[in-house]
Amino acid sequence: MGRGLKGLLLIAIPVFLVGWLIIYPIFAAILSTLFFDGPEGLRFSTASYQFFISDPYSRANLALTLWTTGMCAVLLLIVGLPIALYLRFSTNRFADLVQSLAIFPMFVPSIILSYALIRTIGPNGTVDILLNAVGLPKIKSPYLTPWGPVIGLVWDHLPLTVLMLTAGLGSISNSAIEAARDVGAGPLRVFWHIILPRMGNSILVTVSFTILGIFSAFTLPYVLGPASPEMMGPFMLRTFNALYDPLNAKTQAVISFAFCLFFGIFYVWSIARNQKGQSR
Amino acid sequence: MARLTIDNLRKAFAGTVAVDDFSLDVADGELVCLLGPSGSGKSTVLRMIGGFEQPSSGAIRIDGQDVTRLSPERRPTGMVFQSHALWSHMNVFNNIAFGLKLRRLSRAEIRDKVEHALELVGLAGYGTRQTFQLSGGQQQRVALARSLVLEPKILLLDEPFASLDQHLRERLREEVRDIQQRLGITTLFVTHGQDEALAMADRIVVLRNGQCEQADAPDVVYRNPQTQFVAGFIGQMNFISASVEGGRFLHPDFMLPVNVPDGPAVLAVRPEALDLASAQADQGAIVLRSTDFGSHIMVDLQLRDGTRLKAMTAPDQRWQKRASVHLNVGQFALYRDNHLLTIGQPVGGSEQAPEVEPALSV
Numbered sequence: 246m247g248r249g250l251k252g253l254l255l256i257a258i259p260v261f262l263v264g265w266l267i268i269y270p271i272f273a274a275i276l277s278t279l280f281f282d283g284p285e286g287l288r289f290s291t292a293s294y295q296f297f298i299s300d301p302y303s304r305a306n307l308a309l310t311l312w313t314t315g316m317c318a319v320l321l322l323i324v325g326l327p328i329a330l331y332l333r334f335s336t337n338r339f340a341d342l343v344q345s346l347a348i349f350p351m352f353v354p355s356i357i358l359s360y361a362l363i364r365t366i367g368p369n370g371t372v373d374i375l376l377n378a379v380g381l382p383k384i385k386s387p388y389l390t391p392w393g394p395v396i397g398l399v400w401d402h403l404p405l406t407v408l409m410l411t412a413g414l415g416s417i418s419n420s421a422i423e424a425a426r427d428v429g430a431g432p433l434r435v436f437w438h439i440i441l442p443r444m445g446n447s448i449l450v451t452v453s454f455t456i457l458g459i460f461s462a463f464t465l466p467y468v469l470g471p472a473s474p475e476m477m478g479p480f481m482l483r484t485f486n487a488l489y490d491p492l493n494a495k496t497q498a499v500i501s502f503a504f505c506l507f508f509g510i511f512y513v514w515s516i517a518r519n520q521k522g523q524s525r
Numbered sequence: 526m527a528r529l530t531i532d533n534l535r536k537a538f539a540g541t542v543a544v545d546d547f548s549l550d551v552a553d554g555e556l557v558c559l560l561g562p563s564g565s566g567k568s569t570v571l572r573m574i575g576g577f578e579q580p581s582s583g584a585i586r587i588d589g590q591d592v593t594r595l596s597p598e599r600r601p602t603g604m605v606f607q608s609h610a611l612w613s614h615m616n617v618f619n620n621i622a623f624g625l626k627l628r629r630l631s632r633a634e635i636r637d638k639v640e641h642a643l644e645l646v647g648l649a650g651y652g653t654r655q656t657f658q659l660s661g662g663q664q665q666r667v668a669l670a671r672s673l674v675l676e677p678k679i680l681l682l683d684e685p686f687a688s689l690d691q692h693l694r695e696r697l698r699e700e701v702r703d704i705q706q707r708l709g710i711t712t713l714f715v716t717h718g719q720d721e722a723l724a725m726a727d728r729i730v731v732l733r734n735g736q737c738e739q740a741d742a743p744d745v746v747y748r749n750p751q752t753q754f755v756a757g758f759i760g761q762m763n764f765i766s767a768s769v770e771g772g773r774f775l776h777p778d779f780m781l782p783v784n785v786p787d788g789p790a791v792l793a794v795r796p797e798a799l800d801l802a803s804a805q806a807d808q809g810a811i812v813l814r815s816t817d818f819g820s821h822i823m824v825d826l827q828l829r830d831g832t833r834l835k836a837m838t839a840p841d842q843r844w845q846k847r848a849s850v851h852l853n854v855g856q857f858a859l860y861r862d863n864h865l866l867t868i869g870q871p872v873g874g875s876e877q878a879p880e881v882e883p884a885l886s887v
Contacts, residue, residue, distance in 0.1 A: 428624030442614045
């Protein structure tokens, strides 16, 4: 009895905080967008959700958020996987430098990154100045276009992606790869038949994790993204702050949460499946 | 089946020489064991033959063809790794079939070859099992089948039984030896277990610090070790340090006539070459312990200069702890600076007990 009680006490504070600061607000938000006080008492209505679905601007914002998230996830895998492969299999000293560079963005605050990108690839930024110096035309700046947040978010999420993929690659032993080469597989076939199937789970986890982070991103889309359509983060803030419309802001939050919940469940499922695989 | 030739192979890692001027000829169908302590370079030699390490210099030839710079996938070698290295996302069948699929064989041909390979290693009907459902010994058999199915010219085994228990190891090494002889495949086997080498090899190559100390048949390596290191590494050996003066090996406890130049020397005697005879109290070596192994008794002794020895005696001889005994030396070897000076019997003939002249009572 004593040990059971001690165990419960150990987890009591985090469970209480999760319940109070996360679970309760979630249910409160969901309920407050569906049930309203009226002259006839409590009334159920899905009007705010109907508005969101019927409103082209809201739909465009959701579509932009989904597009940005998907694009970032794909680009992160395309950029992160070769770096992770290099870090896992390289034995020279240059790998340490590459690792430091890959991890560096983790220590740069988003707001500083945003302004650095504006000064670099924004109108009349460093790139334009350099191009102009050699007599070339200016670039078509991604600043204030959907590509602005994509570039910033990929840069910002690269360290986490590389770390997670490298950890996934760490579970593949050198001898498993050497055995494949021994039976005749070249580097590409080793990657396709041996490495990729065995790190499928870590790719799923990485994608789920980055999607969760990017879907609810605020700073980078707010500073670098277009004014219209806008991503869900800035959209929610503007609806709440500028339009004084807490009901629609909450509805947007619940819809964002529903998408994140889907990826969250996917992430938890991947972790559980991985642990089950390891316990074999 | 093929012949392997290694010429002056050298490998250095960041200033450390792992393999130094190593040469070896392996005949068609021969099983050669590379034996040595950890860090002796034996696995590095094997990995260079497999193509997983590039030699700093030297050449590796298989049937006369220089394969030194070929990548592993282009070499006619098959390697079995210590850790089995099975691919856990594939079942047993697919693990073995992977190499055949890469060679674009027909499905029927792949199925036939895989089933034959599974039969060869005694795992017929295990194709649909997942690798994690197999025991360590079964996993190692799958790894062996995966290499054999591709009919490599040279089979390389890198301490394949190291992760198995003693009983399984003994059984599997007999099976591997049996398969190797049936197929007549040229094989290189790396181990640090001398019993494994003695039991399996046609020839043992003893390595130390990246260099070959001796390459001979197991009985030659055991009975005529050419260096003090080999003498100590293969089987049990007693070493007694003293000096040779005037044709006599002079130990404070005894002397032995030997025909070698004067100077410091190390006398090497196997436990089975030491006979014991009872001595008066406080004379001779002291019995420290006597262990009954059923077929023989191993007696631990201490000379008066503190040197500890082991003597193997018949099971009917019982030696009390702290008893005093005389030593009769049979076949011995004498080394100086790791090099062999002489191997022989003490003067007086090999049949009778050698004449060890006690300088002091032993």
